[in-house]
Amino acid sequence: MTAVWVTIAALALATAALKLAGPLALGGRTLPVRALGIVELLASALLAALVVVETFGEGRSLTFDARVLGAAFAVVALTLRAPMILVVLGAAAVTAVARLLF
Amino acid sequence: MVVEGAPRERRRAGIRRGVPFGIAVFAIAVSFGVLARPLMGPVAPIVMSICVFSGAAQFGALAVLLAGGGAGAAIVAGVLLNARYLAMGLALAPSLRGRPLSRAAFAMTTVDASWAAASRGDGTFDPWYMVGVSVPQYVGWVLGTVVGVSIGRVIGDPNALGLDALFPAFFIALLFAEARSRRRLAAAGGGAGIALALTPVVPAGLPILAAAAAAVAVSKVRS
Numbered sequence: 234m235t236a237v238w239v240t241i242a243a244l245a246l247a248t249a250a251l252k253l254a255g256p257l258a259l260g261g262r263t264l265p266v267r268a269l270g271i272v273e274l275l276a277s278a279l280l281a282a283l284v285v286v287e288t289f290g291e292g293r294s295l296t297f298d299a300r301v302l303g304a305a306f307a308v309v310a311l312t313l314r315a316p317m318i319l320v321v322l323g324a325a326a327v328t329a330v331a332r333l334l335f
Numbered sequence: 336m337v338v339e340g341a342p343r344e345r346r347r348a349g350i351r352r353g354v355p356f357g358i359a360v361f362a363i364a365v366s367f368g369v370l371a372r373p374l375m376g377p378v379a380p381i382v383m384s385i386c387v388f389s390g391a392a393q394f395g396a397l398a399v400l401l402a403g404g405g406a407g408a409a410i411v412a413g414v415l416l417n418a419r420y421l422a423m424g425l426a427l428a429p430s431l432r433g434r435p436l437s438r439a440a441f442a443m444t445t446v447d448a449s450w451a452a453a454s455r456g457d458g459t460f461d462p463w464y465m466v467g468v469s470v471p472q473y474v475g476w477v478l479g480t481v482v483g484v485s486i487g488r489v490i491g492d493p494n495a496l497g498l499d500a501l502f503p504a505f506f507i508a509l510l511f512a513e514a515r516s517r518r519r520l521a522a523a524g525g526g527a528g529i530a531l532a533l534t535p536v537v538p539a540g541l542p543i544l545a546a547a548a549a550a551v552a553v554s555k556v557r558s
Binding site: 240253271273307327328 | 358374375376379382383386388389391392393396398400405409410413414417419420422423424425426427428431435438439441442445447450451454456457458459494495496497498499500501502503504505506508509510511513514518520524525526527531534535536538539542545547548550551553554
């Protein structure tokens with residue numbers, strides 16, 4: 234149980250430090266134009282990586298399981314301009330049904 | 336869409352934008368509460384959601400602890416999974432003006448969905464809008480955890496309900512809103528490729544941080 238509380242305290246402090254480091258060190262100074270060009274693309278790159286890891290990742294290996302069907306549903310639903318909540322809950326439902334059937 | 340106007344209006348617009356995110360995050364937090372309860376008891380998962388407020392780090396650390404790892408390994412996993420906040424903070428910094436305390440307060444509200452939603456598309460961010468988008472997510476995250484630890488025994492295995500698919504669906508929805516130019520699509524493709532290639536090779540979390548290299552590479556290509 235001590236390990237749990239140590240983990241919580243350390244992660245709370247570390248996450249705050251990671252969020253604060255940039256804004257406190259840089260202040261309101263503007264980044265050079267070339268850096269802004271990177272920043273503009275950063276969200277796309279990081280979000281795509283998160284999608285890959287959350288869809289195919291299982292610790293340090295890649296797997297192909299029912300989550301892939303849920304993710305595929307999300308892509309189709311978003312293409313059809315479905316609202317966010319339908320996209321997310323629908324993906325869970327598709328994944329649950331797939332696990333039930335296979 | 337980021338709007339113009341007084342801080343209050345921008346914050347309100349952000350809150351409206353954040354409500355669907357908040358509902359999705361609520362569902363994700365329920366599964367965190369369900370999974371964490373057997374190991375952490377009823378109180379610790381809620382405290383963790385209040386103080387850490389990060390799905391990736393909380394699930395990552397929990398997975399290590401559930402697998403029998405110690406606090407050190409769980410902390411390293413959580414920090415690596417959140418290392419992207421360093422890059423996001425550097426990107427956000429020039430958009431935060433004012434005294435250090437006020438900059439710090441804005442920076443603390445950073446989460447993936449809010450940060451991405453508050454991007455004006457020219458490399459700058461609307462801090463008030465970001466705060467707004469974060470509010471429903473924070474409420475959803477904490478409430479969802481409370482519900483999760485309370486009804487864990489009724490739900491049983493959250494993966495049987497497909498709750499592990501909530502995360503990819505959530506990030507896919509964010510990516511759809513974000514990757515709206517050829518350059519951004521290229522950065523997304525590169526980031527996905529880096530994550531695929533590195534996941535089997537390096538510890539969890541690093542592949543996500545390394546994906547930032549795709550943004551650097553695409554930014555060097557002349558449009």
